[in-house]
Amino acid sequence: MLKQIIVSVFLLPSVFFAQHTIKGTFTNAEDYKHALLYKILPVSTEYVTSSEVKKDGSFELQLDATVAPGMYKIVYAIPKDEYSFDVIYNGKEDIELTFDSEKGISYQQSTENKLMSNYSSSMTKISQSIGNFYRQVSSDTLALMTIFKTQRETQKNFEDAAKGTIALEFIKANRPYIPNQFEDIKTYIGNLETHFFDNVDFNNKTLQSSSFLLDRMYNYVLGMTTSGDDKLDSYKKNIDAFYLAMKDAPIIIKSSLLLQLWEKMLDLEEESVANYISDAYLLDIAKSLNDQVLVNGLLQFKKTSLQSKAPDFSLDGTDNGKKLSSLNGSDYYVVVFWSSECSHCLHEIPILESYIETLPKGDVQVVAVGLEDDDKNWSKKIKDFPDFIHVLGLGKWDNKIGDDYNVTATPTYFVLDKDKLIIAKPDTVEDLKSFFDKKHF
Structure with a gap:
């Protein structure tokens, strides 16, 4: 009896740790550092294991007996939904593959x-x-x-x-x-x-x-x-x-x-x-x-999708003050969300101002909404852009105007027509310039 127990104890680890491997080689090895394995579930994924990608592009993922058969995803860069590929693991065989970002996957081992x-x-x-x-x-x-x-x-x-x-x-x-x-x-x-x-x-x-x-x-x-x-x-x-x-x-x-x-x-x-x-x-x-x-x-x-009426807001922070919707006299309006503490903004906003000055006077009006924690830096910086309509958006990322426009980064641009319909959402000031250049002012 004792002998049988001892034999069982020695056999148990070998059964539990019985494993297969997924071996692979990336042809463009210098681009990738790690290979991560996820089990794919109907609406989510679960991390399983990972491997370092060696200098020759090879990696090896160890799968113990707890890794169930099913569909798995090998992730080789971020974001994982974009830089990944699926493999079938049936729990019965090792997998060996080569991955090329241009040609895709080729399998050297794995019947399925x-x-x-x-x-x-x-x-x-x-x-x-x-x-x-x-x-x-x-x-x-x-x-x-x-x-x-x-x-x-x-x-x-x-x-x-x-x-x-x-x-x-x-x-x-x-x-x-x-x-x-x-x-x-x-x-x-x-x-x-x-x-x-x-x-x-x-x-x-x-x-x-x-x-x-x-x-x-x-x-x-x-x-x-x-x-x-x-x-x-x-x-x-x-x-x-x-x-x-x-x-x-x-x-x-x-x-x-x-x-x-x-x-x-x-x-x-x-x-x-x-x-x-x-x-x-x-x-x-x-x-x-x-x-x-x-x-x-x-x-x-x-x-805030194209051809939607731009969300309205007060230009002076008061309930009874002038609003975006009441502006008139211009063919286009640029609503730009920026911050006086944003280095990217401090680079692009002067470019925006210089560009607007090249257009026929009054045809394009800029409404600059400063998303700020306080008005100290903002009140100084707005003096550099006297032709803009400036709006203070205190609370920064918790500001109602920014929330209404779904702003998650600065600078963010919206172009409105004279009826305050959103007609463009340029990603950068250069994209904004391209939009207006096509209008042939």
């Missing part, structure tokens, strides 16, 4: 990841062949049907090969629409669009714990447009169709995907589409989740 990579490559080549056929306006219908037959057989072969693997979840979800008879380009694209989400299960935890649903959403909303369509209307139509496709998804998944789509539209400078996502879907979802931070953020953004 190789399978997924080969599948993606094969289906991409077939899709390119279909695209080439239609672009050539060929009348060889037999050739097209041969391509579709190859696509159907390739899909089936990979599904058969992936049985019992995590990769199968992605391969099945990616199963494309494949016609059984010849279709012209218009019919084919229409059917692709109609059947785009037929095999996507938005309740599938594996799909939720990856970039698959996000990529699928982007490909549909941004990619399913044809020449001649009004781009904004096309985006909105696609968003409606996407929301209908995921109608049975958990509300937290809907929130996560739509929020990322909202942010993507901001990156694309499509603010009207972002507001459509908010008004039609996301705002109600945020309220259902009692996510007041998101509710406030969506409403706040809309208040």
